[in-house]
């Protein structure tokens with residue numbers, strides 16, 4: 001079962017940018033692409049913990065600001081020669097509002 | 112005794128012939144006449160010169176040193192007027208020269224439509240550098256140009272002038288563009304593409320007259336349409352230049368008649384190039400002319416050789432338009448077509464089969480497989496087995512994967528890669544085996560991609576296949592994987608095509624990715640800021656994190672805060688404000704930097720707006736310690752306190768910092784001002800340094816003290832502070848307008864040469880214009896980003912806090 005929580009208006013996130021959501025498990029970066037798609041990924045690069053929310057967003061990828069690893073926003077997988085992945089979270093866009101799936105956050109924290 | 116060889120015409124064909132002759136060790140006394148006041152250059156490349164992608168210097172094929180090394184007596188700007196066959200003397204406008212052997216290589220003359228007004232000033236053809244320069248001069252933004260002729264040349268002229276901002280109309284007699292090379296469907300796609308670039312196309316248009324009193328004003332068509340014009344370019348065709356041969360009573364058909372050895376009807380006279388007719392055929396592309404050049408060189412050396420014309424393929428040299436045609440594609444009984452269309456992507460491919468053979472190919476939008484099809488046409492092998500998948504190209508033959516290199520890997524060694532120079536894949540592979548591991552070396556060894564350059568990509572693919580991991584693309588690689596253009600090309604095209612947004616650059620220059628990448632976006636953002644300061648709006652999302660957030664990101668995701676401390680001078684009040692801020696935001700470290708100011712390290716992102724606004728309140732602004740922009744101006748105490756000081760170095764440093772701060776530059780810029788040659792401000796290892804002396808100020812540039820350590824080089828000496836400021840602002844602007852992104856001043860100066868930079872800033876008019884452009888940009892960009900962003904603290908905090916909810 002998923003539980004979607006209203007986070008913000010789409011307009012609060014800059015195009016080709018991201019904003020942070022604080023959770024008990026750490027920060028989640030909510031990205032908005034140039035064509036208004038939204039994605040949510042854990043804000044911690046598997047390389048050395050760089051904040052992905054501060055990376056440059058291009059197409060449906062983001063480049064980590066610290067050492068330029070590139071991640072696919074769809075899957076959280078590192079691209080190219082680098083290996084690693086970040087967790088992704090389901091997001092929905094309804095009537096201009098961004099909703100984040102908090103199921104996993106709740107379950108984990110309950111465990 | 113040395114044979115006296117006289118050559119009339121220094122064009123593409125004769126240049127190649129002389130090269131072949133000297134390479135084979137031929138011992139001739141050569142006199143080379145040319146009507147144009149210059150030697151051999153790559154005529155094909157006039158189109159990139161017209162569009163602004165290349166300069167004339169870059170297309171010269173033989174320079175003065177080359178002629179001198181081979182003892183060529185150059186008679187440039189001396190048209191030959193007469194050939195005296197009986198006495199074996201050619202006469203130019205300055206006198207006569209005897210010959211043992213004579214080569215006529217006069218090329219062709221543009222055909223001028225015989226309509227009223229054809230001789231008005233402002234009517235040009237498209238053949239040489241003069242024509243090109245006339246079009247460049249006339250294509251100011253907003254100027255109107257009409258091109259008569261929608262063939263290869265006409266369209267290259269139109270695209271070039273349009274790239275410079277002119278409003279261009281093409282008038283074409285036939286029903287579709289380039290009808291000799293394209294079928295109607297491909298011609299239509301081409302027309303749409305050109306119209307999208309703002310070029311107006313009028314097909315089925317017959318020119319009736321060119322109107323104007325003192326110079327051209329308009330073009331009138333038979334159907335009554337009138338197009339206003341400041342310039343008219345006639346590109347309707349060429350005619351072999353045979354006047355000299357006619358006057359000398361050589362045998363002339365449409366061109367000068369030659370046999371397989373390139374000999375005319377007079378055994379002492381030879382001819383080659385566009386001026387000849389061989390076996391009833393004329394020539395208008397360079398590939399067969401280069402073959403003629405080899406044959407003629409051999410003939411002159413007394414060797415056996417015979418000229419056999421080869422098939423030619425055509426490509427249009429307009430950046431962003433991909434078009435290829437080869438072979439015969441006219442409709443005829445017994446021929447069949449295989450057609451592939453993808454209107455969404457603007458792709459069209461048509462193969463023409465006769466019996467079981469491929470005889471022609473026309474491709475638009477995606478021409479990657481052109482070489483492979485061309486090879487099948489030339490081989491004339493039956494293709495029955497491949498017919499089902501033929502149109503999808505070599506990647507699909509035998510179910511292979513779609514590997515970008517597959518098309519080239521599938522080519523046999525005899526497949527031609529470079530059409531202009533007739534270089535096959537095998538020859539390139541052999542050259543690479545022989546040690547040619549860079550593109551330049553391959554060009555040198557084989558001439559592949561050395562003429563029109565459209566096959567450069569293919570040559571590189573052959574290199575990649577042959578060298579594997581050892582292949583590294585040419586020394587000036589594309590900006591990034593999103594484009595095939597180099598930084599330099601992109602900078603030039605942004606200006607010449609008037610591109611004013613990142614999406615426009617990506618669209619017009621054919622970016623291969625959606626939205627670019629983290630490497631090209633910041634570069635493009637910078638180029639647009641530098642080139643269009645008042646029109647372009649900075650794109651924050653294309654900035655690297657440090658510039659987006661106006662602080663250096665630290666390894667733990669916090670930031671550093673460095674306020675400006677003009678010229679390294681501070682006050683007790685400023686120091687108190689810094690100390691208070693450090694306390695209030697629990698700053699983990701306060702450090703004096705190498706740039707004479709104070710760094711507050713480890714500030715949390717959410718605290719940035721507040722700490723900035725506290726520092727703003729004490730009169731301090733951002734120090735741009737994170738920027739590709741002006742960093743610091745380091746000073747020493749100078750005449751104010753020092754017993755050796757010759758000028759007020761501290762005061763001048765502060766003035767310079769106040770002049771330059773806020774300017775974005777290709778990479779960071781640091782200055783130093785020392786009060787005397789003891790140089791306590793280390794001015795001579797900065798990007799720009801000033802050393803004060805009794806008689807004035809010595810300005811030097813291009814120093815570095817980072818990964819490379821270099822002393823600055825002397826730029827110029829001036830006597831007043833005002834001049835220092837003007838020279839330095841002008842020099843900085845020169846750097847801003849010309850360097851590629853991330854190149855520090857020393858790297859850029861190494862490329863363009865200090866002499867060139869000096870010539871720009873020493874010329875008073877150029878210096879003033881650079882200074883004015885710098886100040887115009889400063890009027891927009893010299894603002895404190897901290898003040899601006901501190902006003903919107905909400906954007907810096909998390910957008911939502913789920914810590915409570917998730918834990919419930």
Ligand code: SRM
Pocket residue numbers: 663664665671673702703704705706707708710736742743781814815816817818819855
């Ligand atoms: C703070 C400072 C060190 C210090 O504590 O003194 C410093 C700190 C950094 N320097 Fe520096 N440099 C500092 C003076 C210098 C100097 C000395 C100078 O300016 O007199 C140099 C050599 C001079 C020169 O630039 O030629 C210097 C040459 C570099 C380089 C090498 C540049 C090069 O072209 O070779 C880098 C790397 C780069 O820019 O790519 C660099 C990069 C960095 C970065 C930005 C690394 C990064 O990308 O995160 C450091 C940021 C630390 C931070 O988090 O704030 N820093 N750096 C100095 C700040 C000066 C200021 O007030 O703005």
Ligand SMILES: Cc1cc2nc3c(=O)[nH]c(=O)nc-3n(C[C@H](O)[C@H](O)[C@H](O)COP(=O)(O)OP(=O)(O)OC[C@H]3O[C@@H](n4cnc5c(N)ncnc54)[C@H](O)[C@@H]3O)c2cc1C
Pocket residue numbers: 119120121122123124125144145146147154155156157158189190191192216217218219237238239264267352355383384385386394395396397398400426428531563
């Ligand atoms: C803008 C442009 C783009 C082109 N693009 C392509 C392309 O992409 N691919 C391709 O294959 N071909 C292209 N061509 C065609 C190609 O340039 C010609 O086929 C080639 O230059 C012909 O070589 P040539 O040596 O016969 O004549 P030219 O290169 O024209 O040289 C002839 C020289 O002889 C000189 N001359 C003439 N009369 C006299 C005289 N009486 N005395 C002394 N000197 C004289 C002329 O001034 C000229 O310099 C292009 C041509 C132009 C103009």
Ligand code: SF4
Pocket residue numbers: none
């Ligand atoms: S030298 Fe500069 S870049 Fe290197 S660790 Fe020190 S501050 Fe960082």
Ligand code: FES
Pocket residue numbers: 045046047048049050064065066067068069
């Ligand atoms: S921390 Fe992300 S690339 Fe190094």
